[in-house]
Amino acid sequence: MGSDGIPRYQQVARAVEQEVLGRGGSKVPSAREVAAAHGVSVVTASRAIQVLRDRGLIRTVERSGSFVTPAPGPETEAHLALVQRSTPGPWLSASLAFTRAGFAAVSRREGLRIDDGRFHFDDTTRTAELRRQARAAAHEGVSGIIFMPSRYSDEAARQDETFLLACREAGMACVLIERNLRGWARRLDYDLVAADDLDGGERCTAHLLQQGRRRVAFITGSPTSSHEGRLAGYLASIARTPGAGPPLVLELPGSDRPGDAYAELASRLADHRADAVVCYQDYTALGLILELLNRGVRVPADVAVTGFDDLPIGQAYSIGVTTYAFSAETVAIHAIRLLRARAAGDLGPPVKVLVPGTLIVRGSSGGEG
Numbered sequence: 001m002g003s004d005g006i007p008r009y010q011q012v013a014r015a016v017e018q019e020v021l022g023r024g025g026s027k028v029p030s031a032r033e034v035a036a037a038h039g040v041s042v043v044t045a046s047r048a049i050q051v052l053r054d055r056g057l058i059r060t061v062e063r064s065g066s067f068v069t070p071a072p073g074p075e076t077e078a079h080l081a082l083v084q085r086s087t088p089g090p091w092l093s094a095s096l097a098f099t100r101a102g103f104a105a106v107s108r109r110e111g112l113r114i115d116d117g118r119f120h121f122d123d124t125t126r127t128a129e130l131r132r133q134a135r136a137a138a139h140e141g142v143s144g145i146i147f148m149p150s151r152y153s154d155e156a157a158r159q160d161e162t163f164l165l166a167c168r169e170a171g172m173a174c175v176l177i178e179r180n181l182r183g184w185a186r187r188l189d190y191d192l193v194a195a196d197d198l199d200g201g202e203r204c205t206a207h208l209l210q211q212g213r214r215r216v217a218f219i220t221g222s223p224t225s226s227h228e229g230r231l232a233g234y235l236a237s238i239a240r241t242p243g244a245g246p247p248l249v250l251e252l253p254g255s256d257r258p259g260d261a262y263a264e265l266a267s268r269l270a271d272h273r274a275d276a277v278v279c280y281q282d283y284t285a286l287g288l289i290l291e292l293l294n295r296g297v298r299v300p301a302d303v304a305v306t307g308f309d310d311l312p313i314g315q316a317y318s319i320g321v322t323t324y325a326f327s328a329e330t331v332a333i334h335a336i337r338l339l340r341a342r343a344a345g346d347l348g349p350p351v352k353v354l355v356p357g358t359l360i361v362r363g364s365s366g367g368e369g
Contacts, residue, residue: 006325006358012038012048017057028058028066057109079141080339081172082116085150085160098311099148099177102328106336118142123159130159131166138170144339145174146332147190149181151224157182164190173342175335180225188350191342193334195308196354197226200324201233203359204278204306207322209241211366213276213304217248217269219288221280230308234278248272252284262291275303276365282307282314285321289364300366310360320362330355 016034029037034045049066052058058066082103086095100116107114119133145167150156160181164174175191201218208216218234220227231249238244250268253261265288269277279285285307289299297303299319307314310325334353 006360008040009044009047010051010358012040012045013051016048017052028052028068030065078143078336078340078343079113079115080144080146080336081118081137081142082114082146083119083163084116084148085152085156086148095309095311098309099328099331102330103146103332103335105329106332110336112336114146115142119163121159121163123153123155125159127162127166130163131169134163134166134170134172137167138172142172143343145172146177146335146339147174148177149179149224151179151182151222151227154182173339175338175342177331177335178226182222182224184223184228186225188352191335191338191350191352192225193331193338193353193355194226194229195324195326195331196356197229197308198233198236199354200308200326200357200359201230201235201278202237203233203357204230204308204322204324205234205237206241207359207361208276208278208304208306208365209237209244211276211300211304214243215245215248215272215274216276216278217250217272217274219250219252219265219277219279219284221252221284227280230278230280248274252280258287259291262287266291266295266297269303270297277303277305279305279307282309282311282321282323285323285364286313286317289319289321300364304365306365314362319364322362322365323360324357325360326355326357 012034015038016028028049031042031045031049034040034048035042038045040048049058053066058068082100084096084099103114103116106112118137121130121133145164147160147164149160167174175193177193179194180186180188180192181190205216205218216234216238218231220231234249235247238247250265253264277285277288279288285305289305292299292303292305299305304322306322306324308324310323314321314323334355338351338353
């Protein structure tokens with residue numbers, strides 16, 4: 001395990017990718033060469049190479065070695081649209097950029113065209129306008145829609161449904177990323193690629209319990225599949241840990257002033273004598289940390305905190321946020337594969353692809369990674 005909590009083989013995989021990026025057809029160093037160059041065992045080097053192979057970045061030719069997968073030529077270029085309906089707030093731009101960067105990396109490597117400015121609508125846009133935009137996109141060659149639904153309100157969810165239906169009517173395949181359409185236990189009507197939220201909730205909670213915490217709370221934000229999975233993981237970890245206190249689930253209060261919401265959360269955690277908390281997102285974790293420190297509550301000595309998503313702001317302060325991280329690039333790879341399968345005529349039922357993540361331990365929770 002590296003000092004930043006990322007397994008060594010994944011660190012080596014990233015380094016090898018950077019070394020050979022853009023060298024279409026170039027030979028990839030052997031496992032022994034990678035091991036020698038990075039000071040790791042051959043087993044670790046082999047795992048790193050397998051990561052790149054699983055992601056489709058390299059291909060192995062029997063008795064010849066591994067080579068960088070060449071990017072497709074212009075004749076195979078696909079035209080897709082990325083639409084993100086992220087929750088309004090001070091974190092909006094950074095959240096959108098996290099996903100956008102993953103798709104940009106894949107589009108460069110695979111010769112795709114992914115347009116993230118194609119559609120413009122909000123909760124008040126009329127159905128006729130949504131259909132017009134969908135027909136125009138299909139006419140101009142857009143074959144698939146990569147869509148992050150809103151989790152903000154029931155009105156936004158209804159608009160999401162209308163938009164997706166308009167895209168389907170225009171002949172474009174649709175795949176959801178990060179979460180299903182808003183609603184608890186919502187039926188899956190479209191393909192979905194998301195982080196393994198259940199695993200994340202379990203790992204964050206187990207880490208806190210292993211540090212000796214016994215009153216661990218969970219903060220959720222809205223009725224979506226991502227929060228539902230993270231909550232389920234939290235509850236499972238609490239249930240199977242002897243000596244753990246009863247579950248404590250709090251919802252982030254709605255407020256025009258985020259500071260008021262964090263103040264209310266901090267007060268409720270104090271009332272319940274919580275000594276740790278799993279937050280559904282890094283920004284919520286950081287906002288709570290700042291409120292706790294302002295009250296003279298020591299983090300992590302008095303209250304340990306974890307988040308999700310490994311957003312950049314989680315490392316922007318002296319107390320880094322312990323987080324469950326996943327690869328936006330891997331999400332992009334699977335989303336594009338699903339769209340290609342649908343375009344090729346796959347009429348099977350909707351599928352959900354879970355992208356495994358990694359717990360990155362930082363100062364907000366204490367302990368070792």
